[in-house]
Amino acid sequence: MHDPVAGGVMPTLAGAAVGTGLAALVAGSAWRAGSLSRSGAMAALVIGSLAMTAGRGWGLFLVVWFVTASVASRVGRHTKETATGDVVAKGGRRDAAQVVANGGVFALCALSNFAFDTPALALAGAAALVAAGADTLATETGTLWRGQPWSLRTFAPVPSGTSGAVSLAGTVGMTAGAVLLALSAAVCGLIDPSDVTVVALAGVAGAVADTVIGAFWQLRRWCPACQRETEQAVHRCGKPTQAWRGVPWLNNDVVNFVCTVTGAVLVAGVRIVS
Numbered sequence: 001m002h003d004p005v006a007g008g009v010m011p012t013l014a015g016a017a018v019g020t021g022l023a024a025l026v027a028g029s030a031w032r033a034g035s036l037s038r039s040g041a042m043a044a045l046v047i048g049s050l051a052m053t054a055g056r057g058w059g060l061f062l063v064v065w066f067v068t069a070s071v072a073s074r075v076g077r078h079t080k081e082t083a084t085g086d087v088v089a090k091g092g093r094r095d096a097a098q099v100v101a102n103g104g105v106f107a108l109c110a111l112s113n114f115a116f117d118t119p120a121l122a123l124a125g126a127a128a129l130v131a132a133g134a135d136t137l138a139t140e141t142g143t144l145w146r147g148q149p150w151s152l153r154t155f156a157p158v159p160s161g162t163s164g165a166v167s168l169a170g171t172v173g174m175t176a177g178a179v180l181l182a183l184s185a186a187v188c189g190l191i192d193p194s195d196v197t198v199v200a201l202a203g204v205a206g207a208v209a210d211t212v213i214g215a216f217w218q219l220r221r222w223c224p225a226c227q228r229e230t231e232q233a234v235h236r237c238g239k240p241t242q243a244w245r246g247v248p249w250l251n252n253d254v255v256n257f258v259c260t261v262t263g264a265v266l267v268a269g270v271r272i273v274s
């Protein structure tokens with residue numbers, strides 16, 4: 001595999017084959033472990049192959065990110081499912097839409113890296129994953145530590161797992177997650193150590209954008225049977241829910257995608273300006 005810092009190098013056939021094999025190994029294990037659905041594993045295979053072929057730094061950081069996110073969602077799973085079962089759109093296995101929402105921008109940067117020789121792509125790709133990871137860690141720590149979350153829109157207390165909700169534990173998890181992931185991007189060799197701060201900040205900004213959009217514009221549904229707000233299309237009581245407020249196409253996956261775009265665009269912007 002070529003040096004990721006060099007960029008703009010077309011991969012060799014052998015490099016692509018090894019990369020795809022490694023990605024298949026990781027995606028397959030995640031599917032067997034129950035972290036990914038079948039469609040999620042297929043999407044992860046595509047994203048993983050691109051990253052592994054793009055270079056060592058890209059592939060390593062994707063694996064570190066994926067392990068971090070999987071471990072974070074598995075720790076205290078039972079406690080968290082009890083806390084959020086009424087509200088969150090999808091639990092457990094991640095499907096293709098969720099995988100693309102989190103890793104699509106990173107994959108696009110990895111793909112562009114074959115054609116363009118610029119470190120800005122690695123920065124943007126790293127920031128996209130750091131933003132997605134910071135957002136995931138905010139939700140996981142906030143839910144696990146059971147601090148009382150409150151809505152950014154109404155300032156009223158809301159159930160754990162509600163989009164656009166903020167808690168002290170979640171904020172700590174988000175910030176710590178962004179810093180740790182930005183550091184690992186440097187350790188993996190994807191970004192320069194001098195860029196850790198800007199990538200961490202862009203990641204936090206992406207996760208904050210996710211929360212703000214989640215609070216004000218994300219689609220909310222209503223279960224007429226339970227008289228409760230939810231993000232599930234079919235509530236866990238079994239009744240189909242109705243669109244209630246928010247932008248109809250702005251579901252959780254779209255908001256997550258916007259979170260990663262925000263991180264990537266911010267860090268690329270800073271790189272171009274400075």
Ligand SMILES: [Zn+2]
Pocket residue numbers: 223224225226227235236237238239
């Ligand atoms: Zn219900």
